[in-house]
Amino acid sequence: MxxxxxxxxxxxxxxxxxxxxxxxxxxxxxxxxxxxxxxxxxxxxxxxxxxxxxxFPWRSNMAAHGKQDADLSSTPLQILFHLNGWYFAAFFIAEILMFIYKGVILPYPQSNLILDVVLLLLFLGLETLRLFYGWKGNLCQRSLALCVSVGVLVPCAVLSVYFLLLQTFVLRLEFVLNAVLLCFYSFELVLGMMTISIFSRANIY
CATH class of the missing domain: 1.10.287 (Helix Hairpins)
Structure with missing residues (x-):
């Protein structure tokens, strides 16, 4: 013109x-x-x-893309994952120090001590995997990753109960630390299931 x-x-x-x-x-x-x-x-x-x-064929595509990219992530769940990560790091260090203390001071059978240390290392691996998939699934709005995180939460909770009640010697500090960790798991389970439900209704996999 x-x-x-x-x-x-x-x-x-x-x-x-x-x-x-x-x-x-x-x-x-x-x-x-x-x-x-x-x-x-x-x-x-x-x-x-x-x-x-x-x-304008891209108008409908942009609208669909904007609808798909709506923020459905759970902020409380993400805050719990962040706090849980730091808490478990402190929990793991405290457990290692308490195992050293129990191995030196208490008559801890060597086989039981080795078993508990191996279970603690397994606990570390599972918890890292759970937090990674939960963090990724919530931020990227992927219900499949969140399902993996909720699924891995079950053996993590079992190991926490083991260190809370079933290991050879349970210190009072261990009881408190594992009880707090189980509270984290309870809240994360509820919020995780709610977030998976929201993602599934939005057809996000």
Missing amino acids: CFLTVYCIKLISKTEYSNIGSAQIKSYPAFKYALVFLMRVLIGRMMSVSAHNMP
């Missing part, structure tokens, strides 16, 4: 006289600018009509 308007201005500016009927009259600047304005309005109208009638 701009190039066509400039071309019309140059064409009109070169014309010193215009024919109206049989008379020769001089073209005034007001007439020239009025004609340019009229042509600009007509060209703009034509372009707007053609743009309005032109199909």
Whole structure:
């Protein structure tokens, strides 16, 4: 439109006289600018009509993409995963120190001590896997990853109960630490199931 308007201005500016009927009259600047304005309005109208009638296939795709990218992640669940990660790091270090204490001070059978240490290392691996899939599933809105996290939560809870009640020697500090860890698991299980339900209703896998 701009190039066509400039071309019309140059064409009109070169014309010193215009024919109206049989008379020769001089073209005034007001007439020239009025004609340019009229042509600009007509060209703009034509372009707007053609743009309005032109199909935009990406509009529906953008709408669908925006609907799919709606934020369905659970903020409380993500906060729990973050706190649980730091808490379990402190829990693991405390358990290692308490095993050293029990191995030195208490008459801890060597076979039982080795078994408990192996179970603690297994606990570390499962908890890391659970937090990774839970973190990823919640942030990326993937119900399958969250299902894996909830599934791994079961053996983690069993190991926590073992260190709470069933190991050879249970210190009072261990009882408190495992009880708090089980509280984390309870809240994460409830919020995880709720988030999986929200993702499933939104058809997000």
